[in-house]
Amino acid sequence: MDTPTWSIAIHGGAGTITRSSMPAHKEAAYTEALSRALQAGEEVLRSGGQALDAVCAAVVMLEDDPLFNAGRGAVFTHTGSHEMDAAVMRGDTLDAGAVAGVTGVRNPILLAREVMEYSGHVMLSGQGAEAFARQSGMVFEDPAYFHDDFRHRQWTEVRDSDIYRLDHAEGDERKFGTVGAVARDVHGHLAAATSTGGMTNKRWGRIGDSPVIGAGTYANDRTCAISCTGHGEFFIRSVVAYDISCLIEYGGLSLEEACQHVVTDKLMNMGGEGGLIAVDALGHLCLPFNSEGMYRGWARPAQREVSIYR
């Protein structure tokens, strides 16, 4: 039988990520970055800290790394800015916080947490959310901080068109750039956090699944904590994260059965590409995806693994 203890999983996006298309130095950089983020979360959990603090610590590391489409590495929108979304949820109280379409905030995940803890609301958006962030003393960065030559080139190739591109699109490559973390702490509490820069050249203030509680992010101590990455529209329409929670709570499925059913059967049938990371009330982990790869990692006491490909 399982001894309930701590566990954590992280992701840095899913998509057409294959060994043949990945130069060795790039693979090493991703592996290194994922390991560092995982370690930041592990340290919180190992010392008896909260799942909420662990998922935020891991996501902050991923937001600060330009390799991932979140925070510093956020992709360019149609107007050449960076509009970021993030959400966090704690499984013990079902408290949640989310921001949509925020610009200039260094760590959207910390703003989402601030919304959860101090705004009296769950979801804030746009300039209003930025005003709340300034009032709360959140750290802002200049546009130069978010500038990345590779992402800028991606954007200039499509900015005069109606095309919106998934992150990292090169040739046939599709990548759903999102970062996230889920954890169970030694006290038995769960938490989930997700952050993203959305799609290159996105327009019209598009909001994806990441900041939508129940779709891209959900946590409930009775069932599971989930963070998704994929083609957000399908994840919203399928209420993916809460669907897995309900399949466990009402359907009696295990975490793994629920994850496989949603990611492999339901999403694939709709054409919804992507994946997710999940942890259940006993600390079991599941990291399913229906795309060719997903930047991911997980850890438990004395176990750690970081992977990219199928």
Next chain:
Amino acid sequence: MDTPTWSIAIHGGAGTITRSSMPAHKEAAYTEALSRALQAGEEVLRSGGQALDAVCAAVVMLEDDPLFNAGRGAVFTHTGSHEMDAAVMRGDTLDAGAVAGVTGVRNPILLAREVMEYSGHVMLSGQGAEAFARQSGMVFEDPAYFHDDFRHRQWTEVRDSDIYRLDHAEGDERKFGTVGAVARDVHGHLAAATSTGGMTNKRWGRIGDSPVIGAGTYANDRTCAISCTGHGEFFIRSVVAYDISCLIEYGGLSLEEACQHVVTDKLMNMGGEGGLIAVDALGHLCLPFNSEGMYRGWARPAQREVSIYR
């Protein structure tokens, strides 16, 4: 046994609505307005039209009526503008569309439908959503169209404070101003639509549950269609609409059992005041609320009822 046929339910918000606090002329005006909206939906369904068209027709009528906090009657935000949210979903395809924080659009529900049908996205927000609306030829109105003396006075009383008020707050009165409709058509398809102006003096680009698919709005031909009205933050955290769908699909509950469990047990335990309207795959209707009243109405062939109080 039930003969599957058409049915429709609408709401115009829930809250502290009591007979003693309601002048007779105001009660008559609400009853009349609800009847008209119900009739607009009924006409679509009676002539064999789609559930999607029926819920949009009913919600447009409610948006155009200054009595309800949606469209023309939207409350004032902290900055004196009107930021409206809306969502629509069809149960046959699980297609969905939503807008958050849009200003000047005459009928946000029609914009949500436009998002669903033509944007390639599910959720658009703010000025970006307005740009999409202009490009799509949606009707815009001047601020004067949305001006209402009563709502303006409500706002001037609190605009210099940190207080955000629920719609219609006068003394102890709390009202969650939202409008919505759910329907089942003769073809067996379901649809749901919700529209709102949010909370008086709201700030920070706050987004409530109405435009969040799975929280305030959801439709699935296999289970039910739901439109909620209440303290949105609790409805988001509880993923209310999709929870009812899952209790039916995975938990084997009837529509009525699922609605009562969520509205009476789960939301009440959290302190989440409000209600919802629901229709299931066979056309059964349920209109539960845990507040003192809810503006509501429902109809089936040869049956129609409009009510306000418990």
